Every structure is written in structure tokens, then in C-alpha cells.
Amino acid sequence: MVHYHLQIENLLNSFIQVKTIIQTEGKDILNLQLPAWRPGRYELQNFAQKIQSFRILDQSQNAVLFKKVTKDCWEVNIAGLNEITVLYNFYARQMDAGGSWVDETQLYINPINLFLQVEGQADAACEVYLDIPENWRIAGGLPQTKKNTLSAPNYDVLVDSPFIASPTLQQTIYKVNNIPFYIWIQGNCQVNRDKIKHDFTAFTQEQLNLFGDFPVADYHFLNQILPYAHYHGVEHANSTVITLGPGELFMSPALYKEFIGVSSHELFHTWNIKKIRPQEMLPYDYARENYFRTGYIAEGVTTYYGDYLLARCGVFTADQYFTELNGVLSKHFIDYGHENYSVADSSFDTWLDGYKAGIPDRKVSIYHKGALAALILDLEIRRTTQNKSSLDTVMVQLWNEFGKKNLGYTEADYERLVAEITQTTFSDYFQNIIYGTAPLPAYLEAALHYVGCTLNTLLNPILSECKYGFKTTLKDNILQVSSLAPQSPAAAVLSLEDELIAINGRRIEGNFANLLSQTETIELTLFRQKMLRQVTLQPDQHTYFPKYTVSKLPQASPQQRQNFAAWLKQVF
Secondary structure, X not given: OEEEEEEOOOOOOOEEEEEEEEEOOOOOEEEEEOOOOEOOEOOOOOHHHHEEEEEEEOOOOOEOOEEXXXXXXXXXXXXXXXXXXXXXXXXXXXXXXOOOEEEOOEEEEOHHHOOOEEOOOOOOOEEEEEEOOOOOEEEEOOOEEEOOEEEEOOHHHHHOOOEEEEOOOEEEEEEEOOEEEEEEEEOOOOOOHHHHHHHHHHHHHHHHHHHOOOOXXXXXXXXXXXXXXXXXXXXXXXXXXXXXXXXXXXXXXXHHHHHHHHHHHHHHOOOEOOOEOEHHHOOOOOOOOOOOOOHHHHHHHHHHHHHHHHHHOOOOOHHHHHHHHHHHHHHHOOXXXXXXXXXXXXXXXXXHHOOOOOOOOOOOOOOHHHHXXXXXXXXXXXXXXXXXXXXXXXXXXXXXXXXXXXXXXOHHXXXXXXXXXXXXXXXXXXXXXXXXXXXXXXXXXXXXXOXXXXXXXXXXXXXXXXXXXEEEEEEOOEEEEEEEOOOOHHHHHOOOOOEEEEEOOEEOOOXXXXXXXOOOOEEEEEEEOOEEEEEEEOOOOOOOOOEEEEEEOOOOOHHHHHHHHHHHOOOO
């Protein structure tokens, strides 16, 4: 057994004292690996940069020789030793769903950030002792074997089990199919327990109905409600961490909608990615990139189902669901990256630049395009099979054929299941939407038409974006160019980060839209790299940055209305 011990000498300096006691098992050399990334975020995060004062002692408290062999792996000379103790401080000051944090109010730990993996002992049982104040309680998915002590059967389970220790944790419990679900809330907010319990029960039941069973014996929603605006969620084997704020608006319609949406999304991950896992990630290799091309399934399908199932169980009305869907459309079409890179290639490149803006128009989001691709596939399977099958059928087959058996799936497996279920290849869908860069509007319109809905293409109401093809942002009270539509009038004369000063000789000072509306041809005065310039902008026959929304067809046929009801479980 590997023993981990956490102590906090100073609640205010953000350092946690970590002690790891390891049985050497008669070896001469032992490698200790700290993870370089965490499942749920497919980029290297290099947690070792947060370690201070790393040292190793033997049972007599003598120093043990070691050396670093990679940025986050230590090679230890253990010849003649039965046991070693590894000591270091970990800087825990990252308050998001994937980080760790300590202060006078709580100890919040994502174990993958700071617990070493012992070479050859990945399957050994683990125990974590928390040296915390007497009145603090612990929330998380690991069982407490004794006071302030958590246990895990192996390293994988340990690092996939975040926890919070605090004197102010709030707890709500509900059961679905006799499975206990725990909603933990850390932070200052007003909570409507009855509403939360009702809505969580509804979407949990819908998800269990979809898959037929649940991968784990219990489940924990660990919520950090913060005093500032924030939104983040990360999935784990039998839990999720959600960071959300501001707390004073927690039960407001806008923020509560986000809370419900991310909670449904993360629960769906309990099947999709935690158990239904790409072949490339079974098992996880924590030391390096785990490249995979199926992020459009792992994250895209989950993003689709997160909101869709809230409508299917009645927590969202159809209009509320369409509002969320319109938001996904807006995020997908926010730039022109969808013209240049496929969602499968963007999945592979999450390790490169998947979580930052990157260069202009390079890639698409596996979340947003993945969700729209899932919507299209769901509706087209329903059309092809006359509502006998759907994307539900595919996901259940993935669960039964791979997830339950602890086998990894491939892109070919996903395509094969779609073909078997529909008795057709769906080659056009995969080649153009998944592996290609075909424009989505025509595919979306055709799919939505089956359920009596339509995709509306609207002119962008912002003149600079619609007529001229450039977006702006206010930085340090200076209006800057932030995005350019390729081949637009703006792309020919403007550059990113141009500082806009005046239009037609009139200074820009909160009157940008009004000045643009006064004339077709405009003279823009600007600073570019600290040099004053003047350029002429004139609209062409095209418009740019269009907006897309989904709505019901007023003239929908009785059959389309029936299809809608079968899809959304709501009356048209």
C-alpha cells in the first residue's frame, strides 16, 4: 500500500505539505512519476512546476539519493532500503474544476495534481490521510475507512477522485433507481434544495433510462460556488467538480441554467469517456500526450446530450433548449476555422492548442462542432430508421460492447455501429462533417426539417461585422480589431490589434456603431504598431459573420410534429 499524507502548516500561503510513504519491494532503482496532464483536459499542464522543496528520506531520516530524469519523473536509488518517505510542498492556488486550493476555509484537492505514481505499484492500494481541523468534514467519491482517511484500490481510482474538506459544506442527497447521488456545495450562496433535487432527479433518471444501468455505486457533485463570475466542470469516475459563480446569483435563472447544464453534461461523462473510452486512452498514460481523434464523441456527443436530455426530461422547455442550441451555433460560427480544419483533426490537436484561441481561423471546437455533428447524426438516424433507432442506440451499443467490457473503441467502431444500426454507411456524414470541412448549415437544415424545425440564417446586427467583416474588442479603453473575416473588405486593409481612433475624422468615443451607420464608405484613422495610419473601407456585395438560430416551422406537418415529439419528448 502507498500512503499519502497531507498537512497544512500555514492556511494562508497556499502550500500543502505532501508526504508519501513507499515500500521499496526489494528494488535497487525506483521511478516516481508525477502526472503531466489530467483526464478531461487534453493538454500538458506540467503539475511538477508547482512542487517546492522535494526530498527523500529513509527510515532513519537520512537523505536518499535521487535525480530527475524528465521534467516530472524522479529516479531514486533505493538499494538496501525497505521503505522511503518522499516529502515536498505543493502550491495549491488554482481555483477551477481541475486544480487544487487551500485557504482558511477549505482544502480542495484534485489528487492528479500532486500525488506521485510509484513505478510498478500502479495497482497497489492507496491511502490518504488528511491532517485537518476537527470540525472539517470531507466530500468526495473515495470511501473514508477511518477518521480523515480516504482509501482507493489503485492509483487510477485515487487520482480520479477529487475531494473537498471544509467546515461549511452543504449536502443534498437524492436517489434514482436506489443509487445515491450527493450534491455538495462549498461557498456562500442561497440554495433552493427542493428545486435542485427535483431537476437533478429528472435528468439523472433520463440518463439512467437511456443506458439502462449506471457504471458506479454512488455519485458526488462537488460544487465550488465562487464570489465571482466563473464556469468550469470536470468529469471523474464517480464524481464531478463544478466551479461556478458569482454565488449571490446562484439561483438566478441565468446562472442556475448553467448549473443544471454543466451538471447534466458531467453526469453523462460517467458513461461517455470515463467508461466508454477511446482505445488510445485505455489505460491512461499520465506522463505524456494521449493522442486521439474521437474528441467529437467524447466531448461533442456529451455537449449535445447535456442540454438535450434536460429538454427530454422536461427541465428545459423546447424554447429554452433552442436558446442553448443557438448558443452552440453562435460559438461554432464565431470565426471561420470551420472552413480550414476538421473536427477529427481538431480532436487530435487538443494537445497542441485545443484550449486557447490560437492563430486566426485555424481549428474548430470539439465541443461545439462535435455537438452540432451529434445533433445531425441523431436526427438522420431517426429519419433513416423511421424513429426506430437514434444516437441513443449508438451510445448504448458503445456502452454494452466497449464500456462494460473495459475495452477501448476506435473511430472505425463508431462508424461501424452507425452503419449496423441504420443499415447504411453514412459515408457522406463522416467524410464531410467529421473528417472534412463541409459547411454545416445545409446538413443542419435537412436534419432539423425532419422534426419540423428550421435553421434561420440572419444578418449580423453589428455593422462592422456584417458589412465590413471585422470584429472589435475594448482593451484598456481602446477599441481594437480582434477578428477579420477572410476575403472581406476589412481583411484587405485592417490588421489584428489595430487601434481604431476615428471614423471620417470623428473621434471614436462610445459612438462607433452610430458613426458606422452614417455612411457606406468610411475613412478609418488608426494606430498600427504605434504608427498612425488611415484606410478606406467600403462594403462589397457580401455579408459576413452571419447568425444562425433554430426555430419551429409554423407549417410543420403532422408527421413532422410526431417526429419532434419522439425526439424531444415534448408536444410540438
